[in-house]
Amino acid sequence: MKNRKRYRKTIALTAAALSMMAAVTAGNAMAYFTTYVEAGGGQTISLGADTSIEENVESMVKHVTIFNTSENNDCVVRVKVLSGSKVQCSPEGPDWIDGGDGFWYYNKVLTPKGTDGGRTSVLNIAINADELSKEDGSFNVVVVQECAPPVYDADGNLAIFTADGKANPECWEKVYTNWQEYKDITGKEAGN
Amino acid sequence: MKKRRKASHNRKVTYLLFALAAVLLLGSAVGSTRAALTYYSENYIAEFALGQIGVSLLEKSGADAEPLEISRRVYVDNDWSESQGELLQKMVPEGEKLILNKRYKEELSVENSGVIDEYVRVRIYRYWTKKEGDKDKKVTTLSPDLIKLNYTNTDRWVMLDPDVKDKECTELYYKGILPAGQGEGSRAMFADAITIDGQVAADAVITEKKDGNTTVITTTYKYDGVEFHLKVEVDAVQTHNARDAIKSAWGVDADALGIL
Numbered sequence: 001m002k003n004r005k006r007y008r009k010t011i012a013l014t015a016a017a018l019s020m021m022a023a024v025t026a027g028n029a030m031a032y033f034t035t036y037v038e039a040g041g042g043q044t045i046s047l048g049a050d051t052s053i054e055e056n057v058e059s060m061v062k063h064v065t066i067f068n069t070s071e072n073n074d075c076v077v078r079v080k081v082l083s084g085s086k087v088q089c090s091p092e093g094p095d096w097i098d099g100g101d102g103f104w105y106y107n108k109v110l111t112p113k114g115t116d117g118g119r120t121s122v123l124n125i126a127i128n129a130d131e132l133s134k135e136d137g138s139f140n141v142v143v144v145q146e147c148a149p150p151v152y153d154a155d156g157n158l159a160i161f162t163a164d165g166k167a168n169p170e171c172w173e174k175v176y177t178n179w180q181e182y183k184d185i186t187g188k189e190a191g192n
Numbered sequence: 193m194k195k196r197r198k199a200s201h202n203r204k205v206t207y208l209l210f211a212l213a214a215v216l217l218l219g220s221a222v223g224s225t226r227a228a229l230t231y232y233s234e235n236y237i238a239e240f241a242l243g244q245i246g247v248s249l250l251e252k253s254g255a256d257a258e259p260l261e262i263s264r265r266v267y268v269d270n271d272w273s274e275s276q277g278e279l280l281q282k283m284v285p286e287g288e289k290l291i292l293n294k295r296y297k298e299e300l301s302v303e304n305s306g307v308i309d310e311y312v313r314v315r316i317y318r319y320w321t322k323k324e325g326d327k328d329k330k331v332t333t334l335s336p337d338l339i340k341l342n343y344t345n346t347d348r349w350v351m352l353d354p355d356v357k358d359k360e361c362t363e364l365y366y367k368g369i370l371p372a373g374q375g376e377g378s379r380a381m382f383a384d385a386i387t388i389d390g391q392v393a394a395d396a397v398i399t400e401k402k403d404g405n406t407t408v409i410t411t412t413y414k415y416d417g418v419e420f421h422l423k424v425e426v427d428a429v430q431t432h433n434a435r436d437a438i439k440s441a442w443g444v445d446a447d448a449l450g451i452l
Contacts, residue, residue: 010202013209032437033245033308033430035272037263040423041280042321043290047393047413073416074289149413151390154295 049075051110051147062089062125064143068110068118075110075147076160078103079123082142086131089141093123099167107161109150244268246306247428250379252299254282259301259379263426266305279422283386292393298341298386302426304370304378310428311438311451314349314364314382316341317423320415331418336360338392339420342385349382350449365444365451369431388420 049070056063066077079096080103081089091098097105104123111117127141151159162168246266250259262277283298284290302312318339320331335358343351343364352363366380395414402408429441438446446452 010206010209013206013213016213032433032440033267034428034437034441035245035247035265035267035306036425036427037247037249037265037274037276038423038425039249039251039263039277039279040317040421041278041283042419042421043280043283043388044417044419045290045292045388045392045415047416048396048411050410149292149393152291152294154293154387156291156294159293 046073047149049073049110049147049149051075051077051145053143053145055143057127060127060129062127062141062143064123064125064145066106066110066120066145066147067113068147069113072112074112074150076106076150076158077110077120077145077147078105079146080104080144081125082140082144083127084139086129087139087141088128088131090126090128091123092126093121095121096123097161097165097167099169101169103146103167103169105160105167105169107165107167109158110147244307245310245428245430246273246304247310247312247426248303248305249424249426250299250301250303251279252301253280253297254285256282259299261303261305264305279424280386290388292388292390295342295385295387298383299381300383300424301379301381302366302370303374304372304428305374306428307372309369309371309431311431311434311446312366312370312380312426312428313442314366315425315427316362316364316383317360317421317425318362319360319421319423320418321421322415322418328419331415334392334415334418338389339422340387340389341383341422342387343382344384345381348380350451352449365449367451370428386422392418 049068052067052069054065054067064079066079068075078099079091081091083089091104095107097107099105106120106123108117108120110120125141125143129139132139153159157163160168244267246264246268248264248266249262251262252259261275262279263275265272265274267273279300280298283296302314304310304312318336318341320334320336320339321328322331323329337358341362343349348367349364350367352365353359364382370380371378392415393413396411397414399410399412400408401410427442429437431437434452435446438444438451
């Protein structure tokens with residue numbers, strides 16, 4: 001019993017000696033002048049958009065307007081008009097550019113719902129159905145609309161238009177080709 | 193008799209250990225006394241000046257004409273003078289939205305704001321978070337490489353493991369001494385622009401809904417609402433006894449890095 005007490009004393013003294021040694025060594029290791037600073041920051045990425053399409057037909061002219069219905073996100077839109085071989089359609093409208101690939105491109109970014117830039121100007125589609133005979137009956141003119149997040153180049157210019165304001169379908173395809181693999185194009189079809 | 197001899201032996205061990213402890217104590221005390229004596233010697237002023245180490249992180253972003261000090265930590269009058277700000281606050285002009293693929297000005301520099309020369313290193317963290325309730329949760333499925341910080345002045349900085357992809361932390365070590373004095377001569381720029389890659393919009397789920405003659409196709413982007421983060425840490429260490437100081441403070445071999 002007594003011996004155990006003595007050993008405890010011995011162990012305690014040894015531990016004290018080792019702690020002192022450690023303290024002396026640690027003091028040397030920390031003897032350099034150092035300093036540091038840090039700072040951080042971030043930004044939120046808003047993606048995706050939703051659109052609605054409004055169509056009216058008056059005197060064989062279809063008037064198309066597209067609205068960005070997203071609360072937060074911008075988007076770009078393009079429109080394709082499909083009709084039978086005997087029906088000719090001629091779209092035209094301010095700010096709408098013929099891409100030469102069957103699509104008509106709106107040359108501005110649509111800003112979110114409720115903002116001034118949240119809707120396109122009207123695309124007027126004149127319909128010529130003179131070639132149709134009575135036997136052909138009724139006909140369909142289908143408007144396909146696609147929207148996608150605006151993509152820019154390094155200088156901040158919209159990538160789907162060239163510097164001189166022309167539509168750049170190749171770039172739209174190029175930019176969104178990768179994304180199509182993921183089926184990321186938002187579109188709406190409307191017909192009557 | 194045997195018992196007494198054993199007790200006497202144990203006592204001897206105890207005394208021996210006690211004496212050893214006393215010698216060690218004395219040794220450390222002598223060390224301190226010697227340090228104190230050096231401290232109050234003729235070199236006193238020089239020794240004191242050695243403590244005036246300081247470093248600042250500068251940012252020039254948006255329409256800034258000059259780099260602005262974001263964070264600083266300098267030892268002045270026996271105390272640390274420190275401040276910490278936020279990065280990227282002017283990256284996107286007010287009223288505008290962040291544009292994917294656009295190159296934004298983000299000039300980041302280190303400044304020696306102390307009165308002694310120093311070695312510096314920068315650690316840059318890039319990562320993504322998404323709000324879940326009130327908390328920001330890290331998004332580990334998005335690569336940090338989509339946050340493209342354009343490193344500049346690359347001949348003056350040594351990047352650790354430059355070929356490793358998708359790493360959250362990038363370490364840059366400044367080659368040589370960053371001299372004291374503040375101003376142009378005491379600054380080292382390490383980045384000049386930031387771009388968020390459009391690929392962040394690549395992952396989406398598409399749903400199709402028929403409504404009479406109309407088919408509505410809706411796309412939900414997986415990473416809508418994510419936040420990208422850039423965090424910069426700058427460390428500085430004295431140039432006196434640099435090899436050991438760098439090893440001790442940063443845990444790297446300065447010779448192997450080629451920064452001395």
